[in-house]
Amino acid sequence: xxxxxxxxxxxxxxxxxxxxxxxxxxxxxxxxxxxxxxxxxxxxxxxxxxxxxxxxxxxxxxxxxxxxxxxxxxxxxxxxxxxxxxxxxxxxxxxxxxxxxxxxxxxxxxxxxxxxxxxxxxxxxxxxxxxxxxxxxxxxxxxxxxxxxxxxxxxxxxxxxxxxxxxxxxxxxxxxxxxxxxxxxxxxxxxxxxxxxxxxxxxxxxxxxxxxxxxxxxxxxxxxxxxxxxxxxxxxxxxxxxxxxxxxxxxxxxxxxxxxxxxxxxxxxxxxxxxxxxxxxxxxxxxxxxxxxxxxxxxxxxxxxxxxxxxxxxxxxxxxxxxxxxxxxxxxxxxxxxxxxxxxxxxxxxxxxxxxxxxxxxxxxxxxxxxxxxxxxxxxxxxxxxxxxxxxxxxxxxxxxxxxxxxxxxxxxx
Amino acid sequence: xxxxxxxxxxxxxxxxxxxxxxxxxxxxxxxxxxxxxxxxxxxxxxxxxxxxxxxxxxxxxxxxxxxxxxxxxxxxxxxxxxxxxxxxxxxxxxxxxxxxxxxxxxxxxxxxxxxxxxxxxxxxxxxxxxxxxxxxxxxxxxxxxxxxxxxxxxxxxxxxxxxxxxxxxxxxxxxxxxxxxxxxxxxxxxxxxxxxxxxxxxxxxxxxxxxxxxxxxxxxxxxxxxxxxxxxxxxxxxxxxxx
Numbered sequence: 001x002x003x004x005x006x007x008x009x010x011x012x013x014x015x016x017x018x019x020x021x022x023x024x025x026x027x028x029x030x031x032x033x034x035x036x037x038x039x040x041x042x043x044x045x046x047x048x049x050x051x052x053x054x055x056x057x058x059x060x061x062x063x064x065x066x067x068x069x070x071x072x073x074x075x076x077x078x079x080x081x082x083x084x085x086x087x088x089x090x091x092x093x094x095x096x097x098x099x100x101x102x103x104x105x106x107x108x109x110x111x112x113x114x115x116x117x118x119x120x121x122x123x124x125x126x127x128x129x130x131x132x133x134x135x136x137x138x139x140x141x142x143x144x145x146x147x148x149x150x151x152x153x154x155x156x157x158x159x160x161x162x163x164x165x166x167x168x169x170x171x172x173x174x175x176x177x178x179x180x181x182x183x184x185x186x187x188x189x190x191x192x193x194x195x196x197x198x199x200x201x202x203x204x205x206x207x208x209x210x211x212x213x214x215x216x217x218x219x220x221x222x223x224x225x226x227x228x229x230x231x232x233x234x235x236x237x238x239x240x241x242x243x244x245x246x247x248x249x250x251x252x253x254x255x256x257x258x259x260x261x262x263x264x265x266x267x268x269x270x271x272x273x274x275x276x277x278x279x280x281x282x283x284x285x286x287x288x289x290x291x292x293x294x295x296x297x298x299x300x301x302x303x304x305x306x307x308x309x310x311x312x313x314x315x316x317x318x319x320x321x322x323x324x325x326x327x328x329x330x331x332x333x334x335x336x337x338x339x340x341x342x343x344x345x346x347x348x349x350x351x352x353x354x355x356x357x358x359x360x361x362x363x364x365x366x367x368x369x370x371x372x373x374x375x376x377x378x379x380x381x382x383x384x385x386x387x388x389x390x391x392x393x394x395x396x397x398x399x400x401x402x403x404x405x406x407x408x409x410x411x412x413x414x
Numbered sequence: 415x416x417x418x419x420x421x422x423x424x425x426x427x428x429x430x431x432x433x434x435x436x437x438x439x440x441x442x443x444x445x446x447x448x449x450x451x452x453x454x455x456x457x458x459x460x461x462x463x464x465x466x467x468x469x470x471x472x473x474x475x476x477x478x479x480x481x482x483x484x485x486x487x488x489x490x491x492x493x494x495x496x497x498x499x500x501x502x503x504x505x506x507x508x509x510x511x512x513x514x515x516x517x518x519x520x521x522x523x524x525x526x527x528x529x530x531x532x533x534x535x536x537x538x539x540x541x542x543x544x545x546x547x548x549x550x551x552x553x554x555x556x557x558x559x560x561x562x563x564x565x566x567x568x569x570x571x572x573x574x575x576x577x578x579x580x581x582x583x584x585x586x587x588x589x590x591x592x593x594x595x596x597x598x599x600x601x602x603x604x605x606x607x608x609x610x611x612x613x614x615x616x617x618x619x620x621x622x623x624x625x626x627x628x629x630x631x632x633x634x635x636x637x638x639x640x641x642x643x644x645x646x647x648x649x650x651x652x653x654x655x656x657x
Contacts (some may be wrong), residue, residue: 013514307511319506319510323498329527408466
């Protein structure tokens with residue numbers, strides 16, 4: 001036991017005896033471990049944020065987009081290509097319970113951007129023309145007034161529902177419900193304002209405006225296709241089956257015989273979640289491995305200092321051998337010393353990295369994100385393990401060199 | 415009864431860049447338990463090489479060395495380390511104490527490497543070794559806080575602590591002033607009186623005369639091996655009294 005404990009005590013005394021030099025020795029390891037911790041902590045929190053936004057959309061939703069796309073690749077829409085193959089009758093077909101029995105409800109969407117004028121303000125607003133069923137499909141709720149109804153959609157009613165931020169922008173000090181706004185020279189009545197929801201996925205409903213689908217198609221855009229359809233599935237477990245139902249329904253609608261000729265894509269949020277998890281994981285581990293490179297540099301520094309130490313203390317090695325230390329005792333002593341240095345550096349690095357990640361999370365929260373500070377135990381264990389490993393690997397050569405010192409030569413070295 | 419140390423035709427040749435140097439050759443002698451022997455010679459005579467071989471820090475290139483009846487030539491590095499640990503104590507010219515380490519811990523060092531006798535009596539052994547050399551009152555000091563004479567006492571306590579068969583002292587007074595040197599030699603004499611075998615390596619005639627037997631070495635060979643006459647020992651005694 002003493003053979004194990006003594007090197008630790010000796011290392012502590014050596015480190016304590018030359019504080020500044022020890023600090024410099026450890027600095028490489030401290031910085032390396034701290035950056036690993038920061039990347040893992042911030043990366044983990046960012047991943048949580050992104051995934052929670054996707055989950056916020058609802059995990060039992062299916063998205064139907066025009067244009068074919070690879071299962072894992074981006075949809076055509078994301079590349080800025082407009083495809084007009086998705087039509088309102090496709091949407092109606094999907095609502096047919098004989099064709100896709102698990103779909104509870106679905107909403108059809110078109111999107112656009114327009115200059116919107118309220119009595120006091122003018123703003124560029126992204127709007128969505130949607131079926132009245134949106135309120136049943138997405139996680140949105142109305143804070144003031146009401147959402148528009150099916151009759152308003154079919155009657156080309158000029159009504160609008162504002163996202164919470166849009167409402168504040170257009171009507172800074174007044175209740176917008178019942179007021180008129182002007183979109184493309186057409187007067188619309190604001191019938192409702194949505195509850196604040198925060199951004200989810202790639203859009204932020206707070207900053208948008210909703211008008212009836214038909215109104216948007218005919219009056220604002222002059223088109224008859226849909227940008228996308230979202231369908232809600234009763235049970236998450238039936239998502240896969242429903243995707244198949246949707247595909248066959250649309251093939252029937254579009255007279256497609258071979259799935260290779262599909263002119264649409266069907267995605268589930270679960271799929272998106274999976275893809276995003278994979279992407280963010282890859283990013284996280286990629287960044288972690290870059291941070292870990294600095295640990296290698298730190299390790300080389302440790303090796304250097306240990307080689308100097310072996311040379312400086314060669315008489316001590318000789319003395320220990322003279323009083324009965326075996327080669328393995330000497331090797332063990334120097335190995336434990338280098339591990340002690342990297343382990344101490346690791347602890348300091350974890351403390352530093354944890355503090356940096358924590359302070360960053362405070363700043364990010366101040367910026368208004370729903371950021372959650374996390375320092376997973378795995379990252380601490382990983383960083384500690386890596387630090388010990390670095391000590392072991394880079395201490396091996398100096399230690400074996402110390403073990404090869406002949407006692408006679410060492411004692412002559414004075 | 416076998417002698418404590420028996421060397422037969424001992425040779426040590428160093429080879430450096432193809433040049434062979436004979437440090438010691440054809441050396442044979444025996445040393446019994448309880449003797450106080452000086453190995454004397456000028457620098458370069460081979461006395462240090464001889465001590466290193468006798469102290470199992472180095473191996474002879476030829477010849478046999480029996481320590482306490484055991485042939486050491488066939489032993490492994492680990493076996494030699496064990497023998498050094500249990501049967502041999504060293505006192506060096508430059509003390510070789512660990513810095514930033516207390517007197518107590520320095521003396522305890524050999525016990526740490528003794529895995530077989532590892533026992534609870536370690537504390538007792540350390541304290542009695544410290545008392546034997548009169549440095550007990552400094553046991554909690556750090557080694558770098560001590561004077562030269564005190565350091566050498568600590569080194570002697572360290573050499574004693576495992577109760578070795580033989581203590582090798584390599585120029586133990588070399589780094590000390592003459593008065594402190596005398597004190598150190600007196601401690602060695604005292605240890606010898608208590609039954610410890612002491613082998614002293616020195617080039618100083620006066621220091622060598624503390625021993626009861628002097629082996630003189632020149633150019634790697636023994637040139638004389640004789641008991642110290644009472645007359646000479648008396649001269650040393652007188653000198654001590656003057657001081």
